[in-house]
Amino acid sequence: RGCGPRSAGGSASCAGCASGWRPSWRGGDTAEQEEDGERERDEAACGARQPSAAEPARGDAGDAEDEDGARGLRERLAAELARGDSGDADEEDEDDDEEEEEGSLGFPAELPPLPARSALSAAEILRYSRQLVLPELGVRGQLRLARSSVLVVGCGGLGCPLAQYLAAAGVGRLGLVDHDVVETSNLQRQVLHGEARRGRPKARSAAAALRRLNSAVQYVPYRGALRPRSALRLVRQYDIVADCSDNVPTRYLVSDACVLAGKPLVSGSALRLEGQLAVYNYRGGPCYRCLFPRPPPPDTVTNCADGGVLGAVTGIIGCLQALEVLKIASGMGSSLSGYMLMFDALEGRFRNIKLRPRKADCAVCGDSPSVTCLQDYEAFCGSCATDKCRALQLLPGADRVSVQQYKALLDARVPHVLLDVRPPVEAEICRLPHALHIPLRSLQDRDQESLQRLQNRIGEEKQRTDDQTPLPVYVVCKLGNDSQKAVKILQELPAEEFGSVVAKDIKGGLMAWATKIDSTFPQY
Amino acid sequence: MGSGSGLGGGRRVSVLYFARSAELAGLRCETLSVPREITSLQLWEEIVKVHPRLALIRDQVVFAVRQEYVLLGDQLLVLQPGDEVAIIPPISGG
Numbered sequence: 001r002g003c004g005p006r007s008a009g010g011s012a013s014c015a016g017c018a019s020g021w022r023p024s025w026r027g028g029d030t031a032e033q034e035e036d037g038e039r040e041r042d043e044a045a046c047g048a049r050q051p052s053a054a055e056p057a058r059g060d061a062g063d064a065e066d067e068d069g070a071r072g073l074r075e076r077l078a079a080e081l082a083r084g085d086s087g088d089a090d091e092e093d094e095d096d097d098e099e100e101e102e103g104s105l106g107f108p109a110e111l112p113p114l115p116a117r118s119a120l121s122a123a124e125i126l127r128y129s130r131q132l133v134l135p136e137l138g139v140r141g142q143l144r145l146a147r148s149s150v151l152v153v154g155c156g157g158l159g160c161p162l163a164q165y166l167a168a169a170g171v172g173r174l175g176l177v178d179h180d181v182v183e184t185s186n187l188q189r190q191v192l193h194g195e196a197r198r199g200r201p202k203a204r205s206a207a208a209a210l211r212r213l214n215s216a217v218q219y220v221p222y223r224g225a226l227r228p229r230s231a232l233r234l235v236r237q238y239d240i241v242a243d244c245s246d247n248v249p250t251r252y253l254v255s256d257a258c259v260l261a262g263k264p265l266v267s268g269s270a271l272r273l274e275g276q277l278a279v280y281n282y283r284g285g286p287c288y289r290c291l292f293p294r295p296p297p298p299d300t301v302t303n304c305a306d307g308g309v310l311g312a313v314t315g316i317i318g319c320l321q322a323l324e325v326l327k328i329a330s331g332m333g334s335s336l337s338g339y340m341l342m343f344d345a346l347e348g349r350f351r352n353i354k355l356r357p358r359k360a361d362c363a364v365c366g367d368s369p370s371v372t373c374l375q376d377y378e379a380f381c382g383s384c385a386t387d388k389c390r391a392l393q394l395l396p397g398a399d400r401v402s403v404q405q406y407k408a409l410l411d412a413r414v415p416h417v418l419l420d421v422r423p424p425v426e427a428e429i430c431r432l433p434h435a436l437h438i439p440l441r442s443l444q445d446r447d448q449e450s451l452q453r454l455q456n457r458i459g460e461e462k463q464r465t466d467d468q469t470p471l472p473v474y475v476v477c478k479l480g481n482d483s484q485k486a487v488k489i490l491q492e493l494p495a496e497e498f499g500s501v502v503a504k505d506i507k508g509g510l511m512a513w514a515t516k517i518d519s520t521f522p523q524y
Numbered sequence: 525m526g527s528g529s530g531l532g533g534g535r536r537v538s539v540l541y542f543a544r545s546a547e548l549a550g551l552r553c554e555t556l557s558v559p560r561e562i563t564s565l566q567l568w569e570e571i572v573k574v575h576p577r578l579a580l581i582r583d584q585v586v587f588a589v590r591q592e593y594v595l596l597g598d599q600l601l602v603l604q605p606g607d608e609v610a611i612i613p614p615i616s617g618g
Contacts, residue, residue: 158618246618271617274543291593292614296584300544304617314618340586342542342612346552353612354592387617 111220111237114147114172124216128170141330142170148329149173149218151238153226153254155206156180157189157304157314158244158268158321164192165322166217167210171329173218174210175238178202179225179386185524189311225385226250228374231257240325243267244318246304246387248295249377253385255280255288256374259365264328268321271307273345275317278336278355279324281365285337289371290359295381299481303387306478313345394484399504403512406474415465416472417457417501421486422510426478430522432510440482443489455498462499470500478524480509535560535603539571545585545611548577561602564594567609578611586612 120128120139124146131137148171152159155178163174180202182193192209193202203221210219226234226245235241235257243254243265251267258265264282269275281287320341324334340353364371378385401409409416420427420435427437436457442450462471473490477483483505490503506512514521534557541549558570568587572578587594588610589601 154618156618244618246616248616251614251616269615269618271543271615274615276612276615291586292584294583296544296581296613300581300584301616302544302547307617309617317618340612344542351591351610353586353588353610355586356593356595 111149111173114149114218117143117146119143120146124170131169136332137330141332144330145170145326146172148240149175149238150325150329151175151177151235151241152244153177153241153250154244154246155190155192155202156186156244156246157270157309157311158318159242160190160192160206161315161318162242162244162268162322162325163206163210164213165319166325167214167219169322169326170214171217171326173220173238175220175222175234176203176206176210177222177224177226177234178206179223185305189309189314191311191315226253226257228253228376231374232260235261235263238263240328241265242321242325243269244321247385248298248301248383249381249385251288252295252380253374253377256364256371256377259287259289260372260374264334266321266324266328266334268317270309270314270317271302271304272309273313275313275320275343275345277317277320277324277341277343278339279328279334280337282328282334282337284358286355286358287362287365289364290357290362291355293359293363298381298383299392301383305387310345313343316343316345391479392481392484394481395487395505399487400484400507401474401504402507403516406506406513407517409472409474414472415461416474417454417461419454419473419475419486419490420477420510421475421482422477426524429524430510432476432513435476440477440486443486451493458498458501468500470502473501473503474506475503476506476513477509479511480505480507483509534558535605535607537603537605537607537609540608540610542610542612543615544581544613545578548580549575549611558603561600563597564589564599564601565596567601567603568596571609571611581613584613586610586614588612 120132120142124142125132128142132139132142134141150166150171150173152163152166152174155163155176159176159178163176166174178201182190182197182200182202182205184198186193186202187195190202193205194209197205197208201221201223203223207219207221210217222234231253235254241254241258241263243251245251245254251269255265255267257263258281262281265280265288267276267278267280267288269277278288279285320343324336326332328334338355338357340355342351342353343349344351358365360367363369418432418435420431420437421440421443422437423439423441424437427439431437436454438450438454458471458473465471475483475486475490477486487503487505490501493501495501508516510521511523514523536555536557538553539556540553541551546552556571556574558567562570564587567589568582572582582596587596588608589603590607591610594601
């Protein structure tokens with residue numbers, strides 16, 4: 001999936017102040033036209049509750065979601081066929097069919113306000129009895145919950161447990177935003193989605209699972225990414241926002257939207273064996289930008305796919321998020337405004353870090369803000385609003401080969417060295433047997449032992465060639481990003497020690513190898 | 525490990541590295557000796573001297589001393605032995 005011009009939505013919603021964010025890599029007129037076209041289509045789609053057959057309204061879907069949709073459809077068809085074969089059409093299918101109607105509305109027009117309630121029914125009293133007897137909550141708190149709406153941005157590792165506990169507790173309405181479909185590698189932590197849901201949109205899968213848990217809650221699945229164009233309209237319709245997203249641009253987008261709409265933001269994040277929780281823009285406390293005015297350089301950001309994460313860790317943070325949402329919604333209030341609760345799973349320890357107060361010169365929540373409408377956050381952050389498309393372009397095309405080209409070289413027995421630069425833990429998962437494994441980190445550190453091993457292998461391989469042409473060193477990693485960094489390091493190595501070599505990276509890495517060359521090679 | 529040690533009245537503080545900073549530093553915690561009185565920026569720079577890669581994320585960290593945010597700047601810190609200094613980059617996964 002591409003991550004360029006199509007993604008820019010901020011400039012459409014506010015051309016004047018977005019121009020400052022306009023990225024240099026974005027095209028000119030072509031991009032604008034595409035964007036305009038997309039906008040018109042979207043606005044038309046959002047305005048109409050009855051989508052036409054030719055142009056189904058699928059919320060804030062741009063081209064990417066069209067692709068997603070196509071992929072989702074293909075996977076769903078496959079799943080449906082598979083189910084048909086086994087013949088076990090169960091309740092879940094009915095659930096899904098029902099949702100199909102609802103979900104296809106995408107981002108509906110204004111939601112009606114939740115009715116104010118003055119009393120609980122006998123059934124509700126029974127259902128919520130264990131929390132009703134808490135003096136801190138009581139009937140008053142429960143009635144407040146029933147009147148509250150919460151927007152859940154991201155139905156993944158954080159969003160699943162969060163939404164589960166909010167639904168169970170009897171929140172009035174849950175908006176569920178996710179542009180993605182359920183994948184096998186999600187199931188280890190995204191506990192609302194089951195095996196049978198693979199290939200289906202997460203927003204709908206989550207709504208179906210939650211409906212089985214508590215049918216009294218209103219679920220509004222939004223199948224599409226939160227975009228600058230529509231985020232404010234959406235956020236304004238909810239009382240509290242929970243950021244359960246998985247990428248930096250979305251975190252800035254959600255935070256800015258909450259500041260502009262005046263909504264409290266309960267923000268959770270998790271990676272590897274760590275989690276963070278904070279409540280922003282609440283009772284005069286700081287916003288996300290107060291703490292992090294400048295986004296991190298894109299290549300310093302690690303996502304769950306690259307860094308890994310343990311499901312129990314996202315579960316803990318998601319539950320803590322749910323707790324803070326429930327406290328705010330029921331009127332108990334959150335004590336986490338101005339604090340960051342950090343969870344260190346390895347140590348089994350929480351730390352509560354007191355944060356700075358609201359920044360008077362914050363660009364969005366400060367006394368004279370420069371950000372008064374939503375921007376182009378992908379441009380601002382220099383990265384995509386997804387945790388998937390992270391294809392870096394660090395090398396010129398001449399320094400890269402495709403997996404097909406590499407396969408041809410391999411088949412032709414061209415003398416070369418294949419250098420695998422993944423971290424040791426990944427090399428243990430799977431590897432190409434003929435590869436020399438030296439982690440990128442060791443190359444970056446110019447680790448002598450590692451460089452010696454490389455030098456030896458180059459020497460051995462050179463003995464098999466008589467000619468004077470430089471020996472090719474092909475560098476591979478998981479996805480083709482680290483391999484480019486490694487090539488740059490190899491290009492700086494002294495020729496007198498390593499001899500004449502030419503380093504190239506293999507585009508797309510071992511995952512491209514698995515999808516395009518060897519389907520038995522594991523994907524992770 | 526002590527940089528900045530040897531100054532009269534140096535303080536051994538416990539430095540914790542979280543998320544990306546742990547990757548860049550190559551460890552999760554250590555004890556460093558630093559001057560007892562030091563500005564927050566100087567303290568950061570002492571740490572960066574030991575782990576130069578941390579300079580990369582300077583603008584994107586919560587720098588906390590005794591579990592409290594400290595702006596990198598002229599603010600004078602008076603450190604006690606065993607004080608906890610934490611470098612906390614935001615994580616964005618979920």
